[in-house]
Amino acid sequence: MKKVAIVTGASSGLGRQFVLQIAKSHGFLDEIWVVARRADRLLELGVLVSNIVIRPIPLDLSKKDSIVRIRSILAKEKPKVYVLVNCSGLGLAGLFDRQDEELLDQMLKVNCLALTRVTRAVLPYMPKKSRIVQVASSAAFAPQPGFAVYAATKSYVLNYSLALRQELKKRRIYVTTVCPGPVNTEFFDTAYQKKEMKLYKKLVMAKPERVVKKALKDVKKGRAVSVYGILMKAVRVLCKLLPSSLIVRLIH
Numbered sequence: 001m002k003k004v005a006i007v008t009g010a011s012s013g014l015g016r017q018f019v020l021q022i023a024k025s026h027g028f029l030d031e032i033w034v035v036a037r038r039a040d041r042l043l044e045l046g047v048l049v050s051n052i053v054i055r056p057i058p059l060d061l062s063k064k065d066s067i068v069r070i071r072s073i074l075a076k077e078k079p080k081v082y083v084l085v086n087c088s089g090l091g092l093a094g095l096f097d098r099q100d101e102e103l104l105d106q107m108l109k110v111n112c113l114a115l116t117r118v119t120r121a122v123l124p125y126m127p128k129k130s131r132i133v134q135v136a137s138s139a140a141f142a143p144q145p146g147f148a149v150y151a152a153t154k155s156y157v158l159n160y161s162l163a164l165r166q167e168l169k170k171r172r173i174y175v176t177t178v179c180p181g182p183v184n185t186e187f188f189d190t191a192y193q194k195k196e197m198k199l200y201k202k203l204v205m206a207k208p209e210r211v212v213k214k215a216l217k218d219v220k221k222g223r224a225v226s227v228y229g230i231l232m233k234a235v236r237v238l239c240k241l242l243p244s245s246l247i248v249r250l251i252h
């Protein structure tokens with residue numbers, strides 16, 4: 001039985017980093033299955049990783065057929081999936097009533113529905129001591145005017161994954177939710193098409209390499225949540241202490 005890791009959103013940013021760093025730290029794997037729409041970017045990973053076979057699975061996760069395809073590959077190959085990283089996602093900033101409906105749908109489907117469906121499809125193939133890494137965001141910590149639907153999708157990911165973690169403890173499968181603040185990736189090309197990014201976000205922008213390094217350390221330790229950087233840790237604590245009614249006024 002092949003030992004594999006599966007990484008969605010592998011074509012850029014954090015997902016790409018997860019693939020590169022997992023290849024270094026998980027030398028026992030036979031293959032890393034990489035999922036995203038841009039096939040050329042996925043193929044490129046095969047050139048960068050030499051110790052493990054990179055298997056590109058180009059799919060649009062907003063489409064239901066894509067999950068059917070993942071299920072059928074899994075059923076055919078019956079691999080042991082030691083690591084699943086759900087990293088595909090997109091954001092959209094701006095006032096809700098002015099946002100593009102098509103993009104909003106896409107965001108809900110990829111950030112919530114696809115993440116849930118991929119997790120469910122892969123779970124039967126995960127052995128004891130395997131890891132699920134769910135990429136949420138620090139936006140999950142509180143409601144965010146100007147980023148309302150995105151922040152809500154990430155709250156979904158965080159809460160769903162914390163509960164799933166508890167359910168899976170008996171099977172000794174460990175779930176870590178990664179909640180980064182702003183990270184320097186292509187994310188902002190989609191998220192801020194029509195809106196200027198707030199200055200503080202530009203100032204605290206982290207490098208994807210560092211966020212993923214910290215995330216994989218936390219995954220190894222079996223932590224529930226991974227937050228990179230002292231500032232984002234402080235934001236998390238503040239969001240726990242302050243009432244949401246005050247937070248939304250401070251953000252807006």
Ligand SMILES: NC(=O)c1ccc[n+]([C@@H]2O[C@H](COP(=O)([O-])OP(=O)(O)OC[C@H]3O[C@@H](n4cnc5c(N)ncnc54)[C@H](OP(=O)(O)O)[C@@H]3O)[C@@H](O)[C@H]2O)c1
Pocket residue numbers: 008009010011012013014015035036037038039041059060061062087088089090091110135136137138179180181182183184185186187188
């Ligand atoms: N950058 C940040 O500041 C930040 C902060 C907190 C959390 N996050 C989260 O981190 C995750 C990765 O984002 P990133 O920052 O690395 O941004 P990114 O560079 O834009 O990467 C997003 C990834 O998601 C994939 N994706 C988007 N739509 C997809 C679809 N319909 N089907 C399959 N794959 C799709 C993209 O691949 P294709 O375009 O090739 O399909 C790409 O690989 C996201 O969940 C994001 O919400 C980002």
